Structure formats: structure tokens, C-alpha cells
Amino acid sequence: MSAKAIRMLLGLVVPVALLAAWWFASASGTSPYFPPLSDILHSFTEVWTTDRMATDLLPTLVALIAGFAVAAFVGIGVGLAFGLSGRLRRDFRPVTEFMRATPVVALVPIGLIVLGPGKPMEIALVAIAATWPILVGTADGVRAADQVALDTARVYGLSARRRLFSIVIPGAMPQVMAGLRIATAAAVGTVIVANMLGSTSGLGYMVVTAQQSFNILETWVALLMIGLVGCALTALVVIVERQVLGWHRQWRALDHSSAS
Amino acid sequence: MTATQLSSRTTVLGRVAEGRAGRTANGVLRWVEPTLAVVALALVWELASRTGILPREDFPPVTHIASAWFHDIVGPELWAGIAASMTAWAIGMAIVVVVGVPLGMLLGTSKISYQMSYLTLEFIRTLPAIAALPLLLFIYGIGQELTVALVVLAALWPLLIQSMYGMHDVDPIAVSTARVYGVGRTRRFFLVDLPSCMPYIATGLRISGTFGLIFAIAASLLVGGEGLGAAMTNAAMVGDRALLYARVLTTGLLGLAVTFALVLLERRTLRWHSSQRTVNQ
Numbered sequence: 001m002s003a004k005a006i007r008m009l010l011g012l013v014v015p016v017a018l019l020a021a022w023w024f025a026s027a028s029g030t031s032p033y034f035p036p037l038s039d040i041l042h043s044f045t046e047v048w049t050t051d052r053m054a055t056d057l058l059p060t061l062v063a064l065i066a067g068f069a070v071a072a073f074v075g076i077g078v079g080l081a082f083g084l085s086g087r088l089r090r091d092f093r094p095v096t097e098f099m100r101a102t103p104v105v106a107l108v109p110i111g112l113i114v115l116g117p118g119k120p121m122e123i124a125l126v127a128i129a130a131t132w133p134i135l136v137g138t139a140d141g142v143r144a145a146d147q148v149a150l151d152t153a154r155v156y157g158l159s160a161r162r163r164l165f166s167i168v169i170p171g172a173m174p175q176v177m178a179g180l181r182i183a184t185a186a187a188v189g190t191v192i193v194a195n196m197l198g199s200t201s202g203l204g205y206m207v208v209t210a211q212q213s214f215n216i217l218e219t220w221v222a223l224l225m226i227g228l229v230g231c232a233l234t235a236l237v238v239i240v241e242r243q244v245l246g247w248h249r250q251w252r253a254l255d256h257s258s259a260s
Numbered sequence: 261m262t263a264t265q266l267s268s269r270t271t272v273l274g275r276v277a278e279g280r281a282g283r284t285a286n287g288v289l290r291w292v293e294p295t296l297a298v299v300a301l302a303l304v305w306e307l308a309s310r311t312g313i314l315p316r317e318d319f320p321p322v323t324h325i326a327s328a329w330f331h332d333i334v335g336p337e338l339w340a341g342i343a344a345s346m347t348a349w350a351i352g353m354a355i356v357v358v359v360g361v362p363l364g365m366l367l368g369t370s371k372i373s374y375q376m377s378y379l380t381l382e383f384i385r386t387l388p389a390i391a392a393l394p395l396l397l398f399i400y401g402i403g404q405e406l407t408v409a410l411v412v413l414a415a416l417w418p419l420l421i422q423s424m425y426g427m428h429d430v431d432p433i434a435v436s437t438a439r440v441y442g443v444g445r446t447r448r449f450f451l452v453d454l455p456s457c458m459p460y461i462a463t464g465l466r467i468s469g470t471f472g473l474i475f476a477i478a479a480s481l482l483v484g485g486e487g488l489g490a491a492m493t494n495a496a497m498v499g500d501r502a503l504l505y506a507r508v509l510t511t512g513l514l515g516l517a518v519t520f521a522l523v524l525l526e527r528r529t530l531r532w533h534s535s536q537r538t539v540n541q
């Protein structure tokens with residue numbers, strides 16, 4: 001067996017062990033809040049029919065993807081400008097730092113008042129939450145462009161546009177991707193909160209109504225789906241990251257440091 | 261370039277003087293322009309709101325928000341909310357440190373346990389902890405316990421993972437050296453392992469701390485009870501838009517203060533770390 005296969009198997013041990021522990025502990029448990037995992041899974045397959053997916057899963061996914069797309073567009077665009085111009089970055093630093101430090105949940109009441117409950121509010125909040133990590137990651141990545149490569153390109157008479165597209169942007173990609181990954185988690189959390197407070201559909205709404213009607217099993221079913229959505233999105237970003245950065249010689253090193 | 265300029269550039273003193281002058285000019289610029297940018301943005305907001313370009317009832321003028329803010333920060337309601345949120349945050353973070361650091365370091369001690377857990381943990385950290393709120397509501401009901409539980413559930417992972425990475429990255433040569441010199445296990449832990457983990461733990465604490473604050477505020481925003489989140493909901497309920505904006509501003513400033521304090525703490529440990537490294541080299 002190759003080293004990689006062994007590593008994969010080792011990585012599977014903990015999740016499998018956790019699931020097994022949950023399965024057996026809940027099967028014999030007496031707590032009403034932790035129903036047997038077998039019951040949860042059974043009810044999961046019953047609840048998630050195509051209809052339910054259309055009413056509860058789809059709205060959340062739409063808001064999530066639309067908001068994330070806006071955030072990626074704005075975050076990369078503005079981040080690029082901030083990375084290229086030290087002056088711009090410095091002048092707007094108070095604003096970016098403040099927005100980064102403001103918990104996005106604090107903006108939910110404003111979003112509710114200005115846009116009212118519904119899709120536009122959800123999309124706007126997801127976009128706001130996800131923009132900052134992408135913006136900051138892009139700006140940092142652009143700023144850290146390889147100076148030797150840039151000077152070489154300038155000496156060889158490459159145009160500013162070519163320098164931007166063949167040196168600055170590829171060089172910034174690892175940090176852009178790290179920003180996107182952090183933004184994914186922020187976006188999922190935000191869409192759930194927005195769903196909980198100001199929606200009549202979606203996963204957050206589903207989990208709140210299940211809780212309010214003391215339907216513990218359905219609360220767990222909704223929770224499990226939220227977890228699955230989170231896992232799937234993270235996996236997606238990791239796959240894209242591998243595709244985009246596979247060539248990057250520094251990728252492995254950066255990947256490790258980006259976790260910090 | 262004239263000769264005098266050249267000489268002032270080439271002498272060490274000249275360079276120092278120039279550097280100092282440059283730094284002061286930079287230092288002033290560093291404050292003036294960003295301040296102007298903030299003032300300009302506030303002015304644009306004020307004008308847009310006063311002239312009705314932005315709907316005035318949704319976006320009250322900055323001057324109204326400012327006056328609401330000054331009234332709010334001398335009143336008891338806001339401070340009660342801040343105290344409740346920050347207490348829950350502090351208790352939650354204490355639990356996170358007590359559980360996360362030892363557990364993370366333990367998992368990072370052996371290669372096998374590291375390999376087994378890091379993927380699972382990296383995935384767990386991306387799960388939206390806020391989704392567990394309804395479940396926690398069953399168990400704890402509305403109150404500080406609920407907020408503390410949510411803070412722990414959300415903030416545990418970054419610190420745990422960082423502690424694990426820290427232990428995993430302890431310089432094996434330092435460990436061998438300590439072993440050769442007959443340093444016992446306990447002393448080795450305090451002399452080698454813990455100091456070399458500290459920068460990682462500090463980074464983890466910063467991420468966890470800022471993360472935990474979000475959830476400390478979110479809990480009372482979502483379910484009510486006491487806290488800054490509930491203070492915002494109250495302002496929205498009575499329809500006082502300026503007060504709502506003022507409280508969002510306060511929340512942002514609180515976030516900034518917590519982030520700043522944690523970054524400072526992180527820099528301290530990191531500075532120690534890098535200086536130590538240059539001495540070693």
C-alpha cells in the first residue's frame with residue numbers, strides 16, 4: 001500500500017469512529033434530545049423528498065451561491081485594486097478593518113429593515129460576509145507578488161497588462177483561494193442566520209420551525225443537511241483549489257500556512 | 261543630483277536624518293489620508309440621506325446616528341448588553357482554552373494521531389456552528405448557558421487545530437537535543453514543546469476569539485435574552501433606526517477592540533518567536 005493510501009485510511013478512522021460512537025451511544029441513550037442515529041437517518045431519507053428539497057434546500061443554496069458570486073466578484077476586483085495601490089489600501093484601511101471586525105450577524109437587523117425579509121436580504125448579507133476574507137486575501141496576495149519576476153518582466157519590456165495577468169494574478173492565486181475558503185464558511189453561517197431570522201423558506205427556517213414545534217427528529221435532520229451542505233461546499237473549494245494551484249510550486253507550503 | 265545631496269545621502273547620519281524625516285512625513289500621511297477617507301464617506305452618507313438619495317428612514321443621517329450613539333453609551337441598557345455578551349464570551353473562551361490547547365497538543369504529539377485527526381478537524385471547523393443553536397436551545401433554554409455553549413462550539417476548533425499544528429511542528433532537533441542532555445519529559449514539555457507551540461496557540465486564540473465574539477452576539481440576537489444582540493433587536497423593534505445603527509457601530513467597535521487586543525497578544529508571542537529564531541541561526 002502506498003503512503004498516500006495509508007494516509008487516506010488514517011484520515012477515515014476518526015470520522016468512522018465518531019459516527020460509530022454516536023450510533024451506539026444514541027441507540028442506548030435516554031436523552032430525548034439525542035435520538036438514535038438510526039432514527040435520524042431513517043427520517044432523513046423520508047424528509048428529504050424532491051419536494052422538500054425544492055422548498056427548503058434550494059432557496060438556501062440559491063442565496064448562498066448568488067451571494068458568494070457577488071462577493072467573489074467584488075472581493076477579487078477591489079482586492080486587486082487595493083493590492084496594486086498601497087495608497088488606496090492605506091486610505092481605506094480603517095473602513096476595511098472595521099468591516100472585517102464587525103460581526104456580520106450585527107448587520108442582519110439592518111438588512112431586515114432596509115431590504116425586508118426575503119431573497120435580496122439573504123443574498124446581500126451573504127455577499128457582505130464573504131467579501132472581506134476574499135478582498136483581504138487578494139490584496140495580500142497581490143502585494144506579495146514576486147518582485148524579481150516583476151523586475152525581470154519589466155526589463156524584458158512586458159506591458160503592464162501582461163505583467164498583471166501573467167505574474168501578479170497567478171502569484172496571488174494561493175491567497176485568493178485561501179480567502180475563498182474562509183469566505184465559504186462565513187457565507188454558510190450567514191445564510192443560515194439570515195434564514196433563521198428573516199425567511200419563510202430555507203434550511204435555517206426549517207431548523208427553527210422544527211425547534212419551535214419541538215420536533216427534535218426534524219431538527220436533527222435539518223442540522224444534518226446543513227452539515228452536509230457545509231461539507232460539500234468546503235470539498236468543492238478544496239477541489240477547485242487543487243485544480244487551480246496544482247502547478248504552484250509554493251502551494252503546499254502556503255496551504256499549510258494558510259491554515260494558521 | 262548635486263554634490264551636497266549626494267554627500268547627505270552617502271553619510272550614515274544623512275541617511276538616518278532622511279529616514280527620520282521620511283518616516284514622520286509617512287507617519288502623518290498614514291493618519292491624515294485614512295481619516296479624510298472616513299470623513300468623506302460619512303459626508304457622502306450624510307448628504308445622501310439628507311437629500312433623500314438614500315431612503316432617509318432606512319439610512320438615517322450620520323449626525324443622527326452619532327447623537328444616538330452618544331446618548332446610548334451613557335445609558336445603562338447598552339452596557340448591560342455588552343456586559344452579558346462579553347461575560348458569556350469570556351467564560352466560553354476560558355473553556356475553549358482549557359479544552360482546546362491540551363487536546364490539540366495531545367493530538368499533535370504523535371504523527372499517527374495527527375494524520376488521523378487533522379482532516380476531520382479541518383472539516384468540522386467549516387461547519388456552521390450557528391445551526392446547532394436550535395438543538396442547544398432544547399438543552400439549555402434561553403440564557404447565558406446557551407450563549408456560552410454556542411461560543412465553545414464555534415470557537416473551540418481553530419484553537420484546537422492551531423495547538424495541534426504547533427505540536428506537530430516542534431523542531432525535532434530541539435527535542436533530541438533536550439533528550440541527549442537528559443532533560444526529563446515534564447521539563448522538556450515546558451522548555452521545548454510549550455514555548456515552540458506558543459505562537460501557534462496565540463494565532464489560534466486570535467481566530468477563536470474573534471469567531472467566538474460573533475457567536476456571543478449572535479445568540480442573543482437570534483433567541484433573545486440578555487446581550488448586545490438583544491439590544492440591537494430591541495432598537496429595531498421600537499423602530500429607532502438611528503439607535504439600531506448606533507448599536508451596530510458599537511458592535512463593530514467592540515469587535516475591533518477585541519481583534520486589536522488579540523492581535524497585540526499574538527504579535528508579542530510571535531516577536532519572541534522570531535527573535536529567538538534569528539539567535540538560533
